[in-house]
Amino acid sequence: MKIALIHKKYTTHGGTERYMVGLSKFLVKKGHEVHVITGNIDESSKSEGITYHLVPAWGKHLGIDKHIFAQSAKREVKKHNFDIIQSFSRLGFGDVIRIGGGCHQVFLDKYLSSLENPLYKFKKKLEYKLSLQDFFTRYYEAEDFKKGNYKKIVAVSQMVKDDIIKIYDVPENDIIVNHNGVDIEKFNPNNKNKFSQEIRNKHDLSENDYVLLFLGTGFKRKGLKYVLESLKNTKSAKLLIVGKGDIDKFKSKAEELSVLDRCRFIGPVREVEKYYAAADVFVFPSIYDPCANVTLEAMASGLPVITTVDNGASGVIENKKNGYILDRPDNIKKMVEYIKRLEDTDLRESFSENASHKMQKHGKKDNYQKMLDIYIKIF
Known part of the structure; x- marks a missing residue:
């Protein structure tokens, strides 16, 4: 098949972008003619056997880059006779449209409701209402879901599928759930024997310490505040904090809660x-995530996971078998209860085995193959 993949950036930085690069290479290996239509190409991410079409995507500082790229991509598509057109949402067209970023309105509602300062909340609401970037995000997202603009919608989680049906009234049978895939060779339980002692020694943690892990970009939206508040109510747990965020702000919060000595801010x-x-347990009380890859990577690595219903990856978790699902990110009482339960080594080992076993069916190649099967079905 002659397949077009369309997204504003082609790079290995960013979840959707990495996914597109991996999918394009997989399709080439399967013998298909792959064309990438994009507004920005990272040369180091390019691969042989793929034809790249660079189209205009300017205007970010004006808030119109989404619009410019969508129209440029549509014009480029009309020049060719593609068998399958795969877009990665908010373009308003495509045979297959993959919704990796969730529904924008749901994200906004969750984000704004998490803001505690009423004046700041009002300011952010006003900014979104006046933003051209936000206007075009809403416009093209709505266009994606209009009958006739797609043949199949692919949602990265059941949560995202439910949101699409609720907000845009898309027929249930038009949407297929295909959870993000994990590199199960890179993320697996055998890594514990290889790397655990090295990392624990590096960060002044003993072999017997009970270690929690928080990993993510954007500490506020991922719920680090709630993890720190939970840590205050546990006596012995230590916390590794990995990722990009406002480290100074959250160090101050940890100090205020008298838990800084049990935290390791890694960056x-x-x-x-x-x-x-x-780590022993992965804690990720996200305010909103369509399908957090870190959750799936943690499970593949054999970690029990504590996360929220607002993380689409919770749909992969079997509650009380390989993890725990919180009804809301600020449910500190339940989070503390689950953290304390998982101090039990036997329970933790059972959860660990169940988690890694579950992820054997969620490898990257399984995900890519499911996408290819969708193409074949509608071709």
Whole structure:
């Protein structure tokens, strides 16, 4: 098949972008003619056997880059006779449209409701209402879901599928759920024997310490505040904090809660698999995530997970078998209860085995193959 993949950036930085790069390479290996239509190409991400079409995507400082790219991509598509057109949402067209970022309105509602300062909340609401960027995000998202603009919608979680049906009244049978895939060779329980001692020694943690891991970009939206508040109510747990965020702000919060001595603020790291290996439990009370890859990576690494219903990846978790699902991110009482339960080594080992076993069916290649099966079905 002659397949077009369309997204504003082609790079290995960013979840959707990495996914597109991986899918394009997979399709080439399967013998298909792959064309990438994009507004920005990272040369180091390019691969042989793929034809790249660079189209205009200017105007970010004006808030019109989404509009410019959508129209440019549509014109480029009309020049060719593609068998399958795959877009990665908010373009308003595509045979297959993958919704990796969830529904914008749901994100906004969750984000704004998490803001505690009423004046700041009002300011952010006003900014969104006056933003051209936000206007075009809403416009093209709505266009995606109009009958006739797609053949199949692919949602990255059941949560996202439910949101699409609720907000845009898309028929249930038009939407297929295909959870994000994980590199199960890179993220696996065997890493514990390879890397745990190295990382624990590096960050002054003993072999017998009970270690929680929080990993993510954007500490506020991922719920780090609630993890720190829960840590205050546990006596012995230590916390590794990995990722990009306002470290100084959250160090101050940890100090205010008298838990800074039990926290290790690491910052961004390249070899995240080593930090999963060094931890006992992954704690991720996200305010909103369509399908957080870190949740799936943690499970593949053999970690029990504590997360929220507002993380689409919770749909992969079997509650009380390989993890715990909170009804809301600020449910500190329940989070503390679950953290304390998982101090039990036997329970933790059972959850660990169940988690890694579950993820054997959620490898990257499984995900890519499911996408290809969708193409074949509608071709």
